Amino acid sequence: MISIKSPSLTPVSCPQALLGVGCLAFALLAFMLVRQLVKQRRPPGFPPGPSPIPVIGNIFSLATEPHVFLKKQSEVHGQIFSLDLGGILTVVLNGYDCVRECLYHQGEVFADRPSLPLFKKMTKMGGLLNCKYGKGWNEHRKLACSSFRYFGSGQKLFEKKISEECMFFVDAIDEHKGKPFNPKHLVTNAVSNITNLIIFGQRFTYDDRNFQHMIEIFSENVELAVSGWALLYNAFPYIEYVPFGKHQKLFRNAAEVYNFLQEVINGFSQGRVPHAPRHYVDAYLDELEQNAGVQGSSFSYENLIYSVGELIIAGTETTTNTLRWAMLYMALYPNIQERVHKEIDSVLSNGRAPTLEDKQRMPYIEAVLHEILRFCNIVPLGIFRATSQDAKVNGYTIPKGTMVITNLYSVHFDEKYWNDPGVFSPERFLDSSGNFVRREAFLPFSLGKASFLKTSISYDWLNQVIPQRLSCLFADLR
Template sequence: MSAHAALPLFGLTPFSKLCAALGTLLLFLLSLLLVRQLLKQRRPRGFPPGPTALPLIGNLLSLINEPHVLLKKQSEIYGQIYSLDLGGISTIIVNGYDAIKECLVRQSDIFADRPSLPLFKKLTNMGGLLNSKFGRGWTDHRKIAVNCFRCFGPGQKDFECKISEECMFFLDAIDTYKGKPFDAKWLVTNAVSNITNLIIFGERFTYDDKEYQHMIEIFSENIELAASVWAFLYNAFPWIGILPFGKHKRLFKNAAEVYDFLQKIIQRFSQNRTSQKPRHLIDSYLDELENNMNDPESSLSTENLIFTVGELIIAGTETTTNALRWAILYMALYPNIQEKVHQEIDSIMGKNQIPSLEHKPQMPYTEAVLHEVLRFCNIAPLGIFHATAKNTIVRGYSIPKGTTVITNLYSVHFDEKYWSTPHVFCPERFLDSNKQFVKKEAFVPFSIGRRNCLGEKLARMELFLFFTMLLQRFHLHFPPGTIPNLKPKMGMTLQPYPYLISVERR
């Protein structure tokens, strides 16, 4: 008799019964998870309205392709403050200058928290400076950073000379191309990064330092990966971390590699350290770590030092680098604007005097161009996500504690209430009838409120000095027959797609 014939005709074996029971249990658990997910996607009472959410993924698709543009368009339907469901993560979107000011300035402490998203927890354990929760941890790290910027950075009188010296290295490196087309991305990146390095490490890195360049490349890649659909899916469904594929895997691999590199480089630059006689940010942090050794509430740690150093390198490099790359692109795109900058430079300091910050008030057109680049190109259109530190009410809507908040800075810079013809690149909008530079209230490239950009002063110094010294020496143009892609490359920051530029000595 065959084995099959030996099986009961009308029953199941014990093994089959076990499989059936496990299948039923699994189906039950999946049903529970589905119900739980759908309950999470219910809007809290009094929450702002928003577009209909899809089951499970909610409105995640809104963040895939040019989210800053789509979020502004949706505000025309649902209002300046509306809600999205990011896979069960209740989120409010704030558009327009008036609404963003209402949240980040008038309720600055309430909107100063960071969301406890799985991605942030995975990468920094909500430590360091940029992603730390609003409280003792953020206060401790902000204080150290502010003191270091004052003692080793823009607060020092000779720091402008150090920026100018780096500009010279940068310009000399450009000169080696002898007018041949090249992609300036990595030269700009290394030069800008070295300004932050002076504060963090007390010295610069050469442009041929392969190990450091590799780390900067990884940082740049992670800026893109952190805004990919896989990153948002991981925040909504962190269990996908067990999958053997997906861009989030690359993100975590890169982060681990950078962590190891920073650990080694921090050890290297803390050698021969004399306690309470800091030479740079690393020494200052270690001094504070020693001072707070017996404080159980202190957030200072070796791990958080690594996170802080990494965040400052990214923040100090990525935004200013992309602003300069956009500025170079638009000067080549609009030779008439470039010529006006050349004329102003020649009239104020000539072709031999080194530009300085003292020249800045005398150069309204150059200032207007740089401001229009920051407005028009929106380097960080959604900033860093905020969260509410406690329950609050905004414009009649109830916003619970812990709600993720996305401030659409792009919508501020294209807010028709404050800007005429905002989709036109026009530096003259920052000039008055006497052609003098005028500040604009709805100009917030560094965000506003309690957690605005720590490095705003440094970034403004770098942009002015690098830009004026570059255009004092060179004329910029595209190689014949080339047309640059003006659409931004998406990521946490908006950068230009790679383009070739030709520079000729003036």
């Protein structure tokens, strides 16, 4: 009988084990470092830009007032230059000529969205705002635009609903009886209700705590999404596993909002009659049923939740911030406020409510609104874009998939198109006869195919709520 002895195993000491783990960790770290440095190399023909810090690139440069920093860099590197956001090569467009060349003359090329880890985490690159340019984007854009026309600006009744919301808004202000208060909450709720009428067919009362909480979270997430933590997450998505940081707050907020939206959508879809939509949610569910089983369809219940959330944000944040800036600048410039009062009083006799037809008879108010949008830069960097194919701009080569930032602040302060751009002057939108005139380099909500959210809804609100008893709103500021 033959016996076989197994070879003895040499025991590994604790120091040897630690050394092995340390060597493995060092090799992994070295590999990641080399990989990151390779990602940071500018490809041939790529626009120049400020020198990046190894690994993290130019991220910290965008921590505060990024639009101002980018405009200053354009004075050094030209209207089109590049940034390194932690290995994410980015092209920045500055000045009206450069932005128009890319977003108008090459609109198809610059219409995509970047595949950023944050977008993938938040909406899986679905929904409406962050959807990749293509079939899904076109389907959702078409539905959103037709819904906003059919349930909103295309209805004469909708104008009356805006006026009614204005009255709710003014009555809520009157409850403060002339005492100081922060108008942000009331303005946000009132503006959001205009979008809610289209999305859900109903408004939310100002004392609806659940909806108020959701709006607060939306506003917070808009700020968090452009914070330094968001940029760090896009560059180093593995920090998702770090238990602290603003990115974790962003994810918790998003989960809470999506749960709330799901409940709201379920509630407002009750009693739905197929092919007889009452609002955007019904229209989307019709599309979802019609495309059930269709291969490649982008309509899904998950994308409905994402789209509703993005429409609420897009229909609320821009107009809310515009009105808040309007309040501030009316207080800062009493002479402008006085002229606004006089124009309102001359057009709206006997205290009647304004209509959109009155807009043509209020050129100075139109000029004030446009100057606020220009001077205050409601969306200074727009929404991040990406190239859908290789592009050629000003002799530079921009590869497909490159992230693109449009510095709209630089457009509105472009001295080639604006005299004394640092001065707040509504008169720049008036001709010698006092008539309103449009300005070519006025792009408050960007330009091109991917900027469709500049709907008439925002302008309807701006042109109704300010004439609507503006004298009452600012009476105590005199």
